[in-house]
Amino acid sequence: MKGTILYGPRDVRFENRPDPEISKPTDAIIRISAACVCGSDLWPYRGIEPVKKPLMMGHEYVGVVEEVGSAVKNIKKGDFVVGSFCISDNTCEICRSGYQSRCVNGEFVSGTIGTQAEFARIPFADGTLVATSDRPSGDLIPSLLAASDVLGTGWFAADAACAGPGKTVAVVGDGAVGLLGVLSAKQMGAERIILMSRHEDRQKLGREFGATDIVTERGDEAVAQIKEMTNGLGAHSTVEAVGTQESMMQAIHSTRAGGYVGFVGVTHGVSIPGSDLFMSEVHLLGGPAPVRRYLPELIDLIVNGEINPGKVFDQTLPLPRVAEGYKAMDERRAIKTLLMPA
């Protein structure tokens, strides 16, 4: 089969790789129906994360089950499945507490498995994949794919930020995750959703997803703006979806005392001053999203037409042209690139 390999900064290739095989009884092999490029793929692509060995790229995926190992019970050949970007057994104590992204037997799909490919071997298939009840129509594919990470991650951020009825939610970051943080906050019933964005196309999509206000300032100026909009108090809930020092501090400072920050931007070089956090007195929770926890609910919402997160994909390419997708996202010509089998 063919798959995507990153050899070094800006050197991404679609080339032959060994066909995946069942190696453990809990594995499944899936034929990828759709994959995409993630903002986090750009960290190694840009050389900000060092590429020590060739990386099998891609961790967002939907597909059809081709084969299952002898111990797999909940998934069968022919099922259409949505999977999390984190492998999880979904039975350990950490999984059962809802943190499947930190499963004691967990691993990341990115780097070793890689779903920007024709096929993929998914370990712990029962604990990682969720089958839809029917084969979904083609128009649902982008949204179901989004559930795999970018929606699940925005959802986790909004959940960690305790978005809900009566709440003012601020969203730092207008990338795909930030925008789906807006959608998630809206779905959770937030009263007011302030998106921090300076890109007109993203503002537009943000408003479509439920943003009630846009703040174009950054850093301290953005914080001042949020405070002014909230009686000087700050937001109840803030979603951080960038991962830089500025965005993290902007998120913390935009939040009122006793409020909640959900951070999901993969942190790079971020250092949080303890005294700042002490005096801000906000709840802070972040990390890789436990997408598996949310998948059943998200799939239902999508299949029932209640949310349409697939709108974040503004470019579609055939999988063999994956490198063009990286380039377009790197150059900010695309918010998020969908990859379909050739």
Added chain:
Amino acid sequence: MKGTILYGPRDVRFENRPDPEISKPTDAIIRISAACVCGSDLWPYRGIEPVKKPLMMGHEYVGVVEEVGSAVKNIKKGDFVVGSFCISDNTCEICRSGYQSRCVNGEFVSGTIGTQAEFARIPFADGTLVATSDRPSGDLIPSLLAASDVLGTGWFAADAACAGPGKTVAVVGDGAVGLLGVLSAKQMGAERIILMSRHEDRQKLGREFGATDIVTERGDEAVAQIKEMTNGLGAHSTVEAVGTQESMMQAIHSTRAGGYVGFVGVTHGVSIPGSDLFMSEVHLLGGPAPVRRYLPELIDLIVNGEINPGKVFDQTLPLPRVAEGYKAMDERRAIKTLLMPA
């Protein structure tokens, strides 16, 4: 009247200060029945926090109301009151959400008011003080005084750490706050309470307060020990009651993914690596404890004899000898020094 003033490192004096007077209709004047020295008083005493101007010391207090302003409704002359170390109106949006320590009209008692004194003016008396229903007997005074900060702070940390039934709680720090974090976790129903301590007298009191296990290691070794005791997962809940880089990271690393860290040690030079927090995926909440939120409940527990936090005081001095108390705590000869009127 006389009160305690810190002029510079290790220069603490008990001397004449102007008698406090009602300056706003929401003020009360109280005659201090007991005060004490706080671990946080040692930061400026040791010169770790610069002393830019003379500081009126003391922020833990119980007392009898001498006079109230015309707008005070809930407190009257002659009442015995317990107050928070943070002034709060208890009516603003932040107070109503339970974060009275970050009241929009708030201020710290320490530095400007200072309760290591004969009398004190308490602003926003209705929102800061809680009266006991009867004049408490003398043996309850130390425990009621503890509620004012050190117990309230340990309680907040345990609450922020979600201590409760079935939970394993780790406590970093065996000072008075850490020890009362143990008591709080016990009272909240925690199943297992692991106190990190290398001082025999403090271990003993910790066990009396409810600690089931003692870890004498520090840093990474302590973390390894906690992991070993918890199936490799870490504690569900961790109380951080020191405020150093080592203690903060020890607390975060001792906690399982999805677990909770409540940090109340006043952070000094602490910097939390974002990537570390991201991959730890723990809930983090800390800051000045909103003692006022807990005071009614804590007073009830004390008056009903259910908890006896006053045991943390292992030295009692007449107020005029306050400087000896600072010295004893600085030299770790005392865990916590109680000050009684001469």
